[in-house]
Amino acid sequence: MSESRFNIDASPWDLSTFKGRLKYFLWVTDPRLCLANDKTLEDAKNFRNLYRLGQEPNNTKLEDVMRAKQLYESAFHPDTGEKQNVFGRMCFQVPGGMAITGVMLSFYRTNTAIVFWQWINQSFNAIVNYTNRNANSPLTETQMGIAYGSATAAACFTAIKLKSFLAKRSGPFLQRYIPFAAVAAANCVNIPLMRQNEILKGVDILDENGNKVGTSKVAAVKGISQVILSRIVMCAPGMLLLPIIMERLCNKSQWIRKNTWFHASFQTFGVGCFLLFMVPTACAIFPQISSIKVSILKKVEPSSYAEILKTSKDNEPVVVFYNKGL
Incomplete structure (x- = not known):
């Protein structure tokens, strides 16, 4: 070199x-x-x-x-340097997400299918959320179990209730959006619960040189909110556009309408194509090493600001940084 x-x-x-x-x-x-x-x-x-x-x-x-x-x-995890479970890595989001999402888009007509595939999806999401957490805030097995169970219940409840509502007030087309609504609702439950210790105890905040200057619950809430939005954006194009594409194909082709086995294959492939670009796009929306102004912490989180003052002494930083996770 x-x-x-x-x-x-x-x-x-x-x-x-x-x-x-x-x-x-x-x-x-x-x-x-x-x-x-x-x-x-x-x-x-x-x-x-x-x-x-x-x-x-x-x-x-x-x-x-x-x-x-x-x-x-x-x-490898950016905080601990430990090798991550392959199913939780972001590079596995395309093959893992396309398989599960493709099936969810195809099998949503019965409550049994909804419950089973939402359970599979939330099991996968739990692994991804745990793998990409801020590792400085570990969870107990009980907390992980509650997070996993709550997210699965939220997804199933949303999907079944929405299915019942749409069955009475709309045609089959709108029912194709049940999986997306369930996934969005579950993300709003799964991610905060899987990372609840960050909200309860705060995440490490660092100065521009990477030195720890305190912890912040506000930074944790900001980071987790950004992750929730990113995950919804990640799956949105495939889950929102593919039902329209599938509906039009079925209207134009009697062969496609009759051969339902083709639906799952086509939608799984379609989800994969969307995720190939949406995974990096969603991850890129917000910086992984995010920042927050110290002046904001001074107003909304005095305890964190006091910790920064104590640690930094005469060199109070203008902004501090933290790992929001993915």
Whole structure:
């Protein structure tokens, strides 16, 4: 490597802009990354550590450094450095989300199907939410169980009630939107409950140099709210547009209308196409390392502000930073 070394801890794109974040998440949520085996991931982690110490092998190329960085950041938690469950990684959102969402869009006509597939979906969401939490606020098994059960119940209740309401007041077309309403409602329950300790105890807030200067519940609420919105945006295009496409195809083609097996296949493929772009887009809406003005904390969270003053002494920061999760 040349004397001008690449900063492996920094992003090659400007993460303060949406365009920069989009490029980064297109890179790090590539679904092919979830195929990397444990040895490949551990090798990438070891290479990254050696490079940080300046002890990488001779003739190391920039492409080697970037590949190790990509693998590491796709699979290891940014707070703890622990390898994440493959089903909870953002690079698994396309294959996992397309399979579950495609089925939910196709099988929503009976209460049994609604309950079963919402349970499957919330099981998947619970893994994703736990995997991408702010790891400085761990949950007990009881808290995780309550979060999981509550989100599943919320999704099923919303879907069944909406189905009953629409069955009396509308045709079959609007009933195609039941899965989206259930998913949106469940996200509003699952994510806050899965990350409840962040709300109750606050998240670590850091100065511009990465030094901890306190904790903040307001920052936690802000970050979790952004994650909820991002998750809804992530699934919205596929779940809102595919019912329209499917309805028009059924109206135009008698073969499609009769061969219902095609519906699930087509919608699953369609969801995958949408998620391929919507996963990085939704992740890029808000910075993962978010900021909040100290002046806001001074007004709405005096205890956090006092902690900042005590820690920073004469160098009170203008803004502080925290990991909002994904």
